[in-house]
Amino acid sequence: MKKFLALLLAVMMLSVSAFALAEEEAGFDEYELGVEGEQEVGFMTMAMVYFQPVDMAPADLAAPREGSDLHIEVDLTANENPYGFPVDGWVPYLSIDYVIKDTEGKEVVTGSMMPMAASDGPHYGNNIALPEGEYSVTLSIKSPSENGYLLHVDDETGVEADGFWTEPLEATWTGWKFVKEW
Amino acid sequence: MLKYLWTVTQDLFVAVTLVTWMHAVLARRYGKQGRTIHGVGIIAGVVASAVMAAVKGNSNKIISSHWNHYIYAFILGFTLIFILSSLFAGKRWSKLTLCLSGAGLSAALIFYQLPGVMLYPFNFNTMGEGYLSSYYMVRMAGWLLALLLLVAYSRMLYNCALHIKPLGAVNGLLTAGALVNAAYCFGRFFAPWVNRAKWLKWSVKYTEESYGWIGSWMMFTAYQSMLFIWLTAALAAACLIICFAQNVRVTEPWDNPAQHRKLRARNRHFRRTACGAMAALLLFTGFLTIIKAYDTRVVELSAPETFTEDGDRILVPMEAVNDFHLHRFEWQTPNGIDVRWIVVRKPNSASYGVGLDACEVCGNAGYYERNGLVVCRRCDVVMNTNTIGFKGGCNPIPLPYQVEGGNLVFAMADLIAGEREFK
Numbered sequence: 247m248k249k250f251l252a253l254l255l256a257v258m259m260l261s262v263s264a265f266a267l268a269e270e271e272a273g274f275d276e277y278e279l280g281v282e283g284e285q286e287v288g289f290m291t292m293a294m295v296y297f298q299p300v301d302m303a304p305a306d307l308a309a310p311r312e313g314s315d316l317h318i319e320v321d322l323t324a325n326e327n328p329y330g331f332p333v334d335g336w337v338p339y340l341s342i343d344y345v346i347k348d349t350e351g352k353e354v355v356t357g358s359m360m361p362m363a364a365s366d367g368p369h370y371g372n373n374i375a376l377p378e379g380e381y382s383v384t385l386s387i388k389s390p391s392e393n394g395y396l397l398h399v400d401d402e403t404g405v406e407a408d409g410f411w412t413e414p415l416e417a418t419w420t421g422w423k424f425v426k427e428w
Numbered sequence: 429m430l431k432y433l434w435t436v437t438q439d440l441f442v443a444v445t446l447v448t449w450m451h452a453v454l455a456r457r458y459g460k461q462g463r464t465i466h467g468v469g470i471i472a473g474v475v476a477s478a479v480m481a482a483v484k485g486n487s488n489k490i491i492s493s494h495w496n497h498y499i500y501a502f503i504l505g506f507t508l509i510f511i512l513s514s515l516f517a518g519k520r521w522s523k524l525t526l527c528l529s530g531a532g533l534s535a536a537l538i539f540y541q542l543p544g545v546m547l548y549p550f551n552f553n554t555m556g557e558g559y560l561s562s563y564y565m566v567r568m569a570g571w572l573l574a575l576l577l578l579v580a581y582s583r584m585l586y587n588c589a590l591h592i593k594p595l596g597a598v599n600g601l602l603t604a605g606a607l608v609n610a611a612y613c614f615g616r617f618f619a620p621w622v623n624r625a626k627w628l629k630w631s632v633k634y635t636e637e638s639y640g641w642i643g644s645w646m647m648f649t650a651y652q653s654m655l656f657i658w659l660t661a662a663l664a665a666a667c668l669i670i671c672f673a674q675n676v677r678v679t680e681p682w683d684n685p686a687q688h689r690k691l692r693a694r695n696r697h698f699r700r701t702a703c704g705a706m707a708a709l710l711l712f713t714g715f716l717t718i719i720k721a722y723d724t725r726v727v728e729l730s731a732p733e734t735f736t737e738d739g740d741r742i743l744v745p746m747e748a749v750n751d752f753h754l755h756r757f758e759w760q761t762p763n764g765i766d767v768r769w770i771v772v773r774k775p776n777s778a779s780y781g782v783g784l785d786a787c788e789v790c791g792n793a794g795y796y797e798r799n800g801l802v803v804c805r806r807c808d809v810v811m812n813t814n815t816i817g818f819k820g821g822c823n824p825i826p827l828p829y830q831v832e833g834g835n836l837v838f839a840m841a842d843l844i845a846g847e848r849e850f851k
Contacts, residue, residue, distance in 0.1 A: 275491050277623050298492065308789055309807040312551060313431070343791065357791045357806065372789070373807075378650035392848075423643060425619040425650045427493035
């Protein structure tokens with residue numbers, strides 16, 4: 247009996263190790279945020295995703311993992327070229343603020359996304375503390391000019407647009423059922 | 429410290445209670461054999477958790493959401509088999525199924541929660557000061573204290589559950605607790621489905637119209653996750669009250685005063701054990717209500733202080749901000765935006781840390797003073813007072829100022845430039 251139990255224990259331990267080490271994928275799984283999926287916002291295509299809070303460096307430039315419930319990201323690419331950003335490429339120098347509201351329209355969390363890169367590429371994101379529940383997220387995307395980014399506007403070398411947008415672009419994702427799955 | 433008192437309790441309380449009852453029930457039903465098989469389940473759960481924590485902490489091979497999805501399935505399966513086997517407890521075959529499903533359920537309950545708790549000490553935010561810092565030590569103390577209290581509670585609850593009469597009472601409490609936990613796991617099991625997780629590759633996708641009740645139940649477990657803990661705590665309290673009530677007076681026959689005294693001493697022992705476990709239960713209740721509320725409270729910003737306006741300048745008397753404490757000011761721009769800024773005199777220095785009451789990371793959440801330190805209200809990061817006024821990261825966005833005639837002088841134009849942070 248004892249030998250059987252010891253064997254059972256050993257098999258369980260080895261199974262966990264083997265299953266863990268056999269995972270071929272990277273250690274995170276992005277969850278789509280909201281029911282809208284990808285949205286066209288100005289000249290960009292944007293999608294919001296979330297997963298477990300992460301460590302970022304330099305540590306003092308972002309909210310720490312401890313005390314955060316999730317890492318929220320906005321993945322975006324340019325789908326036109328009015329400002330000279332390559333089509334299908336990431337757009338740098340944006341300032342993106344977010345407002346998360348509950349189903350009654352009450353603001354629960356607000357903040358700014360930081361530019362950063364993960365193993366799957368550059369994006370804007372941050373760790374945030376948020377109780378489980380149903381929410382909507384509104385992004386306010388300010389132009390790169392607010393971060394000192396310039397455009398060529400002369401006839402020979404200039405981009406298509408005369409300048410960046412002046413009022414923030416806005417996009418909202420709704421019906422986000424946030425449950426911590428990690 | 430406080431954070432880990434309530435988080436560890438919240439993470440492990442249900443698992444500890446159910447595993448303890450399971451051990452008592454199997455020990456009472458099948459004696460040493462029941463204890464041994466369930467003990468193996470517990471050890472397997474702990475060892476598997478340690479392996480999982482080690483792999484998770486040292487590689488990117490663990491996707492918690494995938495594992496949790498299957499652990500929920502195991503918990504639901506083992507709960508079902510255990511409850512069905514309990515209904516046929518008299519049958520010969522039920523011994524094997526009860527012991528194995530009980531051990532499996534306990535292993536799954538432990539494996540679900542323990543790896544995360546084991547990893548907490550490796551993820552404490554030490555503000556870059558390492559493992560020997562006070563930041564680390566106070567968090568470690570909270571983590572250890574919660575674990576020790578849970579072990580003590582488990583020991584006392586086990587003693588009570590082992591002696592309550594009849595066995596059916598403990599079995600009923602265990603079954604009720606397991607069902608409560610299964611109801612919670614049932615809702616969580618569907619989370620990847622409701623959230624359209626691509627990795628599931630299920631052909632049927634969730635829609636509100638077709639499967640609304642699944643999403644509703646999942647959201648109920650999200651909004652009311654504490655309810656499941658309180659229900660388990662109520663069952664644990666009932667167990668302890670029954671134990672206490674059954675040991676108030678001696679009901680067994682006794683032959684002589686010595687035997688009577690012995691029975692009374694035994695009753696006293698069980699009453700004290702029940703009271704001890706109840707004290708632990710009350711302590712946990714305190715952790716999950718008062719301590720949690722205090723630890724997660726939204727700190728109110730202190731009221732803005734007064735200043736004088738001088739044309740297009742704002743004057744703050746230096747004597748009003750010389751006390752090394754945080755001072756907050758607010759001025760409404762011509763655009764109607766209330767712009768806040770902070771001033772703190774730097775330690776061992778005649779200079780001041782000055783910046784907008786906002787940072788590039790957390791927006792205009794603001795800063796507050798805690799034990800003489802300046803802390804971000806949003807992310808709880810303690811600022812180095814000496815770097816306030818420097819650009820970047822969690823530092824307050826710098827605000828230019830001049831010292832003139834005993835005043836700190838701010839240009840209104842600089843405050844107007846900062847109004848976008850407060851829109």
